Amino acid sequence: MALMITDECINCDVCEPECPNDAISMGPEIYVIDPKKCTECVGHFDEPQCIQVCPVECIPRDPEHLETPDGLMAKYHALQAAKGA
Template identity: 65%
Template sequence: MALIITDECINCDVCEPECPNGAISQGDEIYVIEPDLCTECVGHYETSQCVEVCPVDCIIKDPNHQETEEQLRAKHDRITGEQA
């Protein structure tokens, strides 16, 4: 499942550079995550890097974009051009 940034975001700028897929960008009021690019860092890291660095714990699983580990891995492979 992709991640989402809640309105508790304080725009601290630490999450955006941590995303290996470039899925995080500045939105109108807070940072946002593009679900088509978010793999929860599957294929890159053991844990979601944005969640690890967020000082206010405002990055959660997006209930509107539920995906299995296999789907996240396939998305990673598509984005990076890698094959498992």
């Protein structure tokens, strides 16, 4: 499943550059994660990098975007193909 950023976000700017899929961007008030691009770092890392660097632990899994590990890997491959990688 994709991740999400809660309103506990302090806009510290550390998560955005860590995302290998460019899924994190600044929203109207806090950072947001695009569920179409979030693979929880599957295909890139063993753990989601944004969660690793977040100082306030405001990045849980998004219950509205449930995905299996195989689904996340398929999304990773589709994103890589779209990049031409």
